[in-house]
Structures are given as C-alpha cells and as structure tokens.
Amino acid sequence: MQSLNHLKELEAESIHILREVAGAFERPVMLYSIGKDSSVLLHLSMKAFYPSKPPFPLLHIDTTWKFAEMISFRDQIAERYGVELMVHINKQGVEQGMNPFVHGSSNYTDVMKTQSLRQALDAYKFDAAIGGARRDEEKSRSKERIFSLRTANHRWDPKNQRPELWRVFNSHLGPGESMRVFPLSNWTETEIWTYIGNEEIPIVPLYFAKERPVIERDGMLIMVDDERLELPRGETPEMREVRFRTLGCYPLTGAMVSSAKTVNEIIEELALLRTSERQGRTIDKDQAAAMERKKQEGYF
Amino acid sequence: MACDSVKTPKATVPGNEPERLRDKTAGKPVLRFLTCGSVDDGKSTLIARLLLDSQLVMEDHLQALELESKHAGKGAQDVDLALLMDGLQAEREQGITIDVAYRYFATKNRKFIVADTPGHEQYTRNMATGASQCDLAVVLVDARKGILVQTRRHSHIIDLLGIKHVVLAINKMDLVDYAEDVFAKILSDFERFAAHLNFESLTAMPLVAAKGDNITTRSGNMPWFNGEPLLSFLEKVDIATASDTHGFRFPVQWVNRPNLDFRGYCGSVSEGSVSVGDEIVVLPSARTTRVNSIVTYDGALERAGRGAAITLVLEDELDISRGDIIAGGKDRPSVADQVCAQLIWMGEEPLIPGRRYVINCANQTTGASVTKIKHRINVNTQDHSAAKRLHQNDIGVVNLAFDRPLAFEPYARSRTMGSFILIDRMSNATIAAGMIQFGLRRADNIHWQAIEIDKQARSALKNQKPLCLWFTGLSGSGKSTIANLLEKKLHAQGLHTYIMDGDNVRHGLNRDLGFTEADRVENIRRVAEVSKMMVDAGLIVLVSFISPFVSERQMARDLFDDDEFFEVFVDTPLEICEQRDVKGLYAKARAGKLRNFTGIDSPYESPEDPEFHLKAGTVSAEALVDEIVLALERKILSR
Numbered sequence: 011m012q013s014l015n016h017l018k019e020l021e022a023e024s025i026h027i028l029r030e031v032a033g034a035f036e037r038p039v040m041l042y043s044i045g046k047d048s049s050v051l052l053h054l055s056m057k058a059f060y061p062s063k064p065p066f067p068l069l070h071i072d073t074t075w076k077f078a079e080m081i082s083f084r085d086q087i088a089e090r091y092g093v094e095l096m097v098h099i100n101k102q103g104v105e106q107g108m109n110p111f112v113h114g115s116s117n118y119t120d121v122m123k124t125q126s127l128r129q130a131l132d133a134y135k136f137d138a139a140i141g142g143a144r145r146d147e148e149k150s151r152s153k154e155r156i157f158s159l160r161t162a163n164h165r166w167d168p169k170n171q172r173p174e175l176w177r178v179f180n181s182h183l184g185p186g187e188s189m190r191v192f193p194l195s196n197w198t199e200t201e202i203w204t205y206i207g208n209e210e211i212p213i214v215p216l217y218f219a220k221e222r223p224v225i226e227r228d229g230m231l232i233m234v235d236d237e238r239l240e241l242p243r244g245e246t247p248e249m250r251e252v253r254f255r256t257l258g259c260y261p262l263t264g265a266m267v268s269s270a271k272t273v274n275e276i277i278e279e280l281a282l283l284r285t286s287e288r289q290g291r292t293i294d295k296d297q298a299a300a301m302e303r304k305k306q307e308g309y310f
Numbered sequence: 311m312a313c314d315s316v317k318t319p320k321a322t323v324p325g326n327e328p329e330r331l332r333d334k335t336a337g338k339p340v341l342r343f344l345t346c347g348s349v350d351d352g353k354s355t356l357i358a359r360l361l362l363d364s365q366l367v368m369e370d371h372l373q374a375l376e377l378e379s380k381h382a383g384k385g386a387q388d389v390d391l392a393l394l395m396d397g398l399q400a401e402r403e404q405g406i407t408i409d410v411a412y413r414y415f416a417t418k419n420r421k422f423i424v425a426d427t428p429g430h431e432q433y434t435r436n437m438a439t440g441a442s443q444c445d446l447a448v449v450l451v452d453a454r455k456g457i458l459v460q461t462r463r464h465s466h467i468i469d470l471l472g473i474k475h476v477v478l479a480i481n482k483m484d485l486v487d488y489a490e491d492v493f494a495k496i497l498s499d500f501e502r503f504a505a506h507l508n509f510e511s512l513t514a515m516p517l518v519a520a521k522g523d524n525i526t527t528r529s530g531n532m533p534w535f536n537g538e539p540l541l542s543f544l545e546k547v548d549i550a551t552a553s554d555t556h557g558f559r560f561p562v563q564w565v566n567r568p569n570l571d572f573r574g575y576c577g578s579v580s581e582g583s584v585s586v587g588d589e590i591v592v593l594p595s596a597r598t599t600r601v602n603s604i605v606t607y608d609g610a611l612e613r614a615g616r617g618a619a620i621t622l623v624l625e626d627e628l629d630i631s632r633g634d635i636i637a638g639g640k641d642r643p644s645v646a647d648q649v650c651a652q653l654i655w656m657g658e659e660p661l662i663p664g665r666r667y668v669i670n671c672a673n674q675t676t677g678a679s680v681t682k683i684k685h686r687i688n689v690n691t692q693d694h695s696a697a698k699r700l701h702q703n704d705i706g707v708v709n710l711a712f713d714r715p716l717a718f719e720p721y722a723r724s725r726t727m728g729s730f731i732l733i734d735r736m737s738n739a740t741i742a743a744g745m746i747q748f749g750l751r752r753a754d755n756i757h758w759q760a761i762e763i764d765k766q767a768r769s770a771l772k773n774q775k776p777l778c779l780w781f782t783g784l785s786g787s788g789k790s791t792i793a794n795l796l797e798k799k800l801h802a803q804g805l806h807t808y809i810m811d812g813d814n815v816r817h818g819l820n821r822d823l824g825f826t827e828a829d830r831v832e833n834i835r836r837v838a839e840v841s842k843m844m845v846d847a848g849l850i851v852l853v854s855f856i857s858p859f860v861s862e863r864q865m866a867r868d869l870f871d872d873d874e875f876f877e878v879f880v881d882t883p884l885e886i887c888e889q890r891d892v893k894g895l896y897a898k899a900r901a902g903k904l905r906n907f908t909g910i911d912s913p914y915e916s917p918e919d920p921e922f923h924l925k926a927g928t929v930s931a932e933a934l935v936d937e938i939v940l941a942l943e944r945k946i947l948s949r
Contacts, residue, residue: 182738
C-alpha cells in the first residue's frame with residue numbers, strides 16, 4: 011500500500027484531531043481569525059464532518075481595528091459555508107476607547123484580544139477552543155501540545171504540560187478548566203499555501219500583491235486602511251505594491267513589498283525569504299519572550 | 311448523495327492553475343526523528359546546526375539569538391545555538407531543555423519533523439512524548455564522557471516505544487582531538503549495551519555539532535571516518551516497516567448523523583485497509599456486518615488505506631458509538647479485561663496496585679487498576695527487581711484489569727491498538743504511558759454466573775431500598791458512634807442493616823493487611839466489594855472506615871449505582887480527635903511508636919462534595935443522626 015503523500019497525511023491528521031474535539035467535548039468552538047490558517051481550518055472542518063456541518067460554531071474576536079477587507083470577507087463566510095459565526099467585541103474596551111496608537115500595542119492587545127477572548131469563552135462556557143496556531147510560527151509555540159490545557163483562569167503552564175503520547179489525547183478536564191486544540195500544529199507556512207492552492211480555498215485578497223496606500227513607520231509599512239490612522243508627523247501615504255504575509259490589526263501589521271499575485275508566486279517568494287512569518291507583527295517584539303507571556307495570559 | 315449542497319464553493323482567488331502546486335517536498339516521505347541523550351551532550355545545538363546549515367534559520371531569529379547570546383555573556387561570533395531551540399523563558403534562563411520542541415525543515419530530498427527532547431531525568435515524560443511520535447532516534451553522546459546513565463535510559467525508552475532505527479552521534483569530537491579510538495571505544499560500549507534492545511539498524515558517526523563537522527559535509531578533521539555526514543544519511547534512510555497484511559482497524563471517533571437517512575462512523579484507519587463490501591466486526595459487541603460505502607468530502611472511495619480519515623457507512627444499523635472498534639471480520643484483535651503491559655510511570659504520586667485510574671486505549675475509555683507489579687526495570691543494568699510501587703520515571707511490567715473488556719493488540723504489532731495512557735481520576739493528569747505485551751486469558755475462563763433472584767427482588771421482600779452509607783473521617787472523629795446510633799434507629803424502624811467497622815474487619819477478612827499505603831488501598835477494595843454484595847443482598851450497609859484517600863472512596867463509589875452510595879464525612883477537627891484519643895493511638899503516633907497514622911504522618915484527603923457533611927466536633931451525635939434519618943427517610947421507606 012502506497013503511503014499517503016505528506017499533504018494528505020497532514021490533512022488526515024488535522025481531520026482526526028477535529029473529530030476528537032467533536033467526540034470528546036461538550037461545547038467546542040472554533041476560533042476564527044479570518045487569516046489563511048483559519049481558512050484552512052474551516053475547510054478541514056467541512057471535510058471532517060461531511061456530510062454533516064461542523065458541530066461547533068465559529069467565534070471571531072473582533073478588535074474593531076481589523077482591515078476592512080477582512081471584515082467584509084468574514085461576513086460572507088457564514089453564508090458561504092453555511093456555518094454559525096459568532097462575533098465578540100470587548101465592549102468595555104471600546105468604551106474606554108482602546109486604541110493601539112494611544113495605549114501601546116501590548117496594552118491594546120491584552121484588552122481587545124486576550125481579555126476579549128476570555129470574556130467570550132467564559133460567557134458561552136466553551137470547554138474546547140480550536141485554533142489555527144502552528145508550531146513553526148514561533149518558538150514558544152513549538153513547545154505546545156496539540157491538546158493544550160488551560161486553567162480556570164485561561165492560563166497556560168508551559169512548564170507543566172501533560173505528556174501527549176502517540177495520538178492518544180487526554181481530554182479530561184477539571185472544574186472550570188478548558189482545552190485549546192491546535193489541529194494545524196504540524197503544518198508549515200509553505201504547506202498551508204500549497205494546500206490553499208490545491209484545494210482552492212478562499213482567502214482574504216490582502217494576501218496578494220496590489221498597489222495599496224502605505225506609510226513607513228518605525229521600519230514597518232503600515233497600510234492606511236481608514237481615517238483613524240492619524241498622520242501627526244506629516245507622513246504622506248504613497249501607493250506601493252505590497253501584500254501581507256500575516257493578517258491582524260491593521261495598525262500593528264506590517265506589509266511587505268512584493269509582486270506575488272498568485273498562490274504559486276507566493277510559494278516561490280517564500281522559498282527565497284530569509285525572515286520569519288511573524289516578523290511583521292509588532293506585538294511579538296515588545297519584549298523578549300513576548301509570545302510566551304501572552305500565551306500564558308490566555309492569548310491564542 | 312443528498313447532501314452535496316453543503317459543499318464549499320470554490321474560491322475565486324487569482325492564480326488557481328488547474329495543475330497541482332509545486333511544493334518541492336510534497337509527496338516525499340516525511341522522516342520524524344528525535345534527538346536524545348544526556349544533559350549537555352548537545353541535542354539542541356545539533357538541531358540548530360541542522361537548521362542553520364540547511365539555511366532554515368531566519369535572519370530576524372538569528373539577530374535575536376545574537377542579542378541573547380551577548381546577554382548570556384558569550385561573544386557575538388560564538389552564538390549559543392541551543393538558545394535557538396529552547397523556546398521557553400525558563401529554559402533559556404536555566405540553559406536546559408524542559409519540554410519537547412518540534413521543528414520542521416526540508417531539504418530538496420526530504421521533509422523532516424524533529425523532536426528536540428530534554429535530557430534531564432525529571433523531564434523523562436517529555437522525552438517519551440517526543441519519542442512516541444518518531445521513527446528514528448539520534449542518540450547523542452559527549453565524546454569526553456561516553457555512555458552515561460541517561461544515554462542508557464533514553465535508549466531503553468526509545469526501544470520500549472518501538473523505534474527501530476538509531477543513529478549514535480558521538481559529539482564534541484574536537485574536545486578529544488578527533489581521536490578515532492575514543493569513537494571506537496564508545497561505539498563498542500554502546501553496542502554491548504544495545505545488544506539487549508530490539509534495534510534493527512545502528513549507525514554511528516563522529517560529530518562536532520557546534521562547528522558543523524560531519525553534519526552536512528564530511529569533516530576534514532576526521533579523515534578516518536568513511537561514513538556519510540548526518541544530513542545525507544537522514545535524507546536516504548529507509549524506515550518503512552509497515553506490513554500490508556495487517557487486519558483492518560478503525561477506532562470510531564464520532565457518529566455522523568446529519569439527518570435520518572444517513573448514519574456514518576468517522577475515524578482514521580489505524581491499521582490495514584478497508585474496501586466496500588468487506589465484512590467487518592464491531593468490538594466489543596462482536597456484531598458483524600458489511601461496509602456499504604466509504605464517504606469522504608472529496609467523493610466516495612472504493613478502498614481506504616492506513617492513515618486515511620474516512621466515514622464508514624455500514625449495511626446494517628448497529629448500535630455503534632465513540633469508543634467502539636471496527637475491525638476486519640476475519641483478522642480480529644483480541645478482547646480481554648486483563649492484560650500484561652509495560653508502563654512508563656509519569657505521575658508525581660507513585661503507582662499503587664489496586665488504586666483506580668482511567669485508561670484510554672484506542673479511544674476506548676474505562677476504569678482500570680494495576681493488579682500486580684511484576685517487576686521494575688533498572689534501565690542502567692537492565693536488571694529486573696521486585697517493586698511494590700512505581701515512582702515517577704520508573705519503568706515496569708504490570709498486570710492491569712479493566713472495568714470492561716477492551717479490544718487491543720500487542721504494541722509490537724500495532725502502535726495504535728497496543729498503546730494506552732492512564733489518567734488520574736482526581737487531577738486528570740496523564741500519569742502513565744503503556745504498551746500492551748499480551749492479554750491475560752483469565753477473563754475468558756471465568757464467566758459471570760447469572761442469578762435469577764436479583765437485588766430488586768431481594769430488597770422488595772425487605773420492603774426497603776438497599777444503600778451504602780460510607781462514613782469517613784479521622785480516627786476518633788466519632789464515625790463508629792454515629793454509625794451505631796444510626797443503625798439502632800433504622801433497626802427500630804424495621805429496616806435490615808449491617809455495620810462494617812474498620813477495626814472489626816481487620817480482625818478477620820483483612821487481618822493479613824498492614825497500614826502501608828498499598829495495604830490501605832487493598833483494605834478499602836475488599837470492604838467496598840463486600841459492601842456491594844450486601845447491597846446486592848438488599849441490605850442497608852453502614853461502612854465506618856477512616857478511608858483517608860479520595861481515590862479509594864471514589865473506587866468504592868464507582869462500584870455502586872448512582873443513588874445507592876452516600877458519603878458521610880464525619881468532620882471533627884484533628885485537635886478534638888487527639889484530645890479524645892479513645893484508643894490511645896494519637897499518643898503512640900506522636901511518640902513515634904506508630905507509623906503511617908492518619909492526620910499525624912499520613913495525610914487525610916477531605917471529601918470535596920460528600921452527601922452528608924457532619925460537623926461532629928460541635929454538634930451532638932444524636933442531632934447528627936436525626937439529620938441523616940430525616941434526609942434518608944423518603945429514599946429508604948419509599949423503596
């Protein structure tokens with residue numbers, strides 16, 4: 011018997027994990043971030059439960075500072091796939107006027123993403139949250155289990171993780187505890203793109219190169235997505251051919267100069283790139299081990 | 311199929327060429343390997359070197375690394391490669407690897423997933439976690455130190471987990487002047503040790519991971535070495551051992567019922583293959599039927615092989631749920647409720663025979679306990695020694711009994727059907743990894759004798775509902791006094807009762823048992839089983855036992871039906887018990903004449919959620935008994 015080729019192997023492994031979540035937990039949810047990894051995760055969920063629909067809703071934590079194109083893409087998703095999509099915004103954060111420019115990226119991310127996520131998980135009493143994080147993204151993520159336990163306070167204890175042997179997953183939870191589950195743990199960035207191409211998975215057009223209005227700030231190319239981006243230093247937006255390697259909140263996500271307009275061109279570009287995927291993300295660099303700390307606090 | 315409408319619309323992304331995309335390694339076999347060995351033998355450095363030399367370290371990561379290396383007091387030209395791998399802050403601070411990290415890299419010939427595992431003995435569980443995902447192990451040895459205890463321990467664990475291919479990487483050769491005889495001596499030491507193990511291939515190579523000797527290219531410093539450098543060896547090594555002849559195995563994960571017309575079973579093919587029309591058997595019920603269709607999102611299949619994630623539709627409607635195993639009708643796995651297995655103990659608390667745990671074996675979940683530790687294995691000498699318990703990181707061979715029969719195969723035949731984990735009932739932690747060696751046939755020969763007069767018939771005659779009231783609390787808390795008083799009241803109402811008292815039972819049934827933790831577990835097990843028989847006989851049983859451990863009381867509770875078991879926590883403060891000291895035992899314990907005495911030098915774990923919580927230090931026994939009678943009255947008298 012010929013072995014499955016490795017993309018098929020990855021696909022089968024992810025489907026296996028998604029089905030474990032559906033079988034082992036009472037109230038699972040899928041964290042949907044609108045990015046390419048979430049798109050792959052959603053596609054895999056459609057496969058895993060076919061002909062049923064995925065037996066869990068999608069949850070988007072809306073920081074109110076996402077790219078406009080992401081939100082319009084998101085709003086078509088529920089209809090396109092026929093799945094339930096929940097959107098949660100941290101209302102207190104909005105009332106406080108949380109703003110990445112004023113409050114700093116670290117503070118802002120904590121309130122509008124981490125705290126917001128925790129609010130939503132608590133409010134709906136989800137016992138398992140499926141996320142699209144991959145181990146090749148960042149070094150603290152390379153240490154994480156596929157089934158990753160969170161305390162009742164949503165904290166991750168990286169020094170005391172449950173051993174995770176073979177494909178036997180321990181889904182037992184104590185009162186208030188929950189599980190974060192990462193079906194894409196073993197995928198790399200290149201594999202995600204190859205799969206998106208092969209399976210023709212819809213993604214936000216921001217991933218493809220196009221002339222966009224950008225300003226250069228602190229070494230990053232920031233797209234002027236709406237009028238909330240103030241230009242006190244008298245910067246003038248200029249049109250440049252750019253694309254985004256990852257998508258987050260527009261004021262915190264750097265664009266890259268690129269002419270890659272197709273999935274194939276992106277894969278070719280990746281092979282030549284000498285920087286890591288999250289290099290364009292401000293929030294990872296605030297301090298050493300920034301991601302590990304954020305993850306411990308409940309960030310995805 | 312009627313469900314086509316749920317399929318996803320195709321994307322309208324630019325650049326969707328009809329032909330498959332070019333991921334250069336897609337379709338090539340993946341090699342999953344781990345690095346292991348003793349602390350400071352250079353495991354993380356080796357992986358970082360592989361990534362660096364195959365140009366997989368990104369510039370921003372390298373910059374961060376140089377900063378951190380400077381911070382750690384090393385020169386910028388001499389970056390500490392291990393810092394690249396140790397992803398947790400605690401690891402970088404202590405300069406050790408705590409948990410397994412997975413790294414991904416590819417050359418033009420192969421894709422690799424490498425598990426960087428910790429060397430410290432206290433993190434052995436994380437090393438085993440990494441090894442369970444791999445097909446090949448690179449065992450690192452520091453050329454100056456040779457084979458160490460931890461080298462032997464790791465070699466033993468990778469052998470236990472069924473890894474057949476080993477690279478012996480003798481590292482830091484620069485520190486022994488690249489001497490061939492040092493290399494040869496370590497290799498022969500290892501070969502002598504590994505003769506007991508089941509490796510199919512062993513390949514040794516001399517390295518300097520920090521400088522790159524024999525990593526991607528042959529080292530000019532060791533012309534005496536004729537073998538291939540590590541990376542080209544890993545690109546070529548053939549790890550295929552899977553046989554095509556294995557029977558079909560399919561643990562059911564999820565029942566797929568989108569509507570009344572469709573019922574499918576989702577899962578992954580763990581062994582063998584399945585075709586439409588094949589006869590299958592569902593275990594443990596042993597019902598048989600045939601495969602009607604194999605459903606996937608990408609279309610129906612005629613046949614599915616190992617690893618495929620599919621949905622099976624069967625010809626007959628059988629009652630199948632998550633935790634059942636679907637297998638080929640002819641070549642079936644064994645079914646038994648007792649097995650012999652190897653265990654790697656990972657829990658902080660030791661393994662105690664008789665204590666109840668949860669087992670998860672190929673998605674079958676039930677209660678389990680170790681009936682006997684056959685021996686512990688000394689990983690250093692391979693000797694077997696007798697053991698009453700297994701401590702964290704111990705490896706042993708044990709007999710296990712399950713609450714119900716499970717389908718399984720020896721681990722050597724099937725990783726999926728032969729592996730299991732044990733889970734602690736209280737903390738929910740994964741406390742052991744197990745590999746089944748063989749089933750114990752006892753279960754096949756002892757059949758349950760069906761008896762026609764049942765519990766209901768017996769209790770109806772007594773006009774009562776049978777119950778077990780389990781009194782727990784410190785010595786001197788007043789358990790026996792309250793139980794006695796309660797029995798008198800119930801007896802006066804014409805109810806049929808019996809008291810099992812801790813002290814009295816030790817004069818007869820349990821007189822062979824002492825007061826060690828293991829003996830206490832057995833003490834409770836016997837009492838719980840006898841009480842169950844009495845409840846089955848229709849009686850109201852009052853058990854009065856210190857029973858200090860949560861897990862043992864849980865074991866007792868599990869034997870009974872939901873509405874039969876009442877935990878009565880006689881909660882008297884230790885000071886009051888010690889003041890009373892009716893039997894003079896506290897005085898003896900304080901004087902050191904009595905060991906393992908609950909509350910003094912042995913713990914009492916309070917019940918978290920007992921049915922009755924009696925504050926016996928402040929309220930009189932009479933009042934407490936009235937409270938229980940009132941609460942029970944309806945249950946008992948109304949049958």
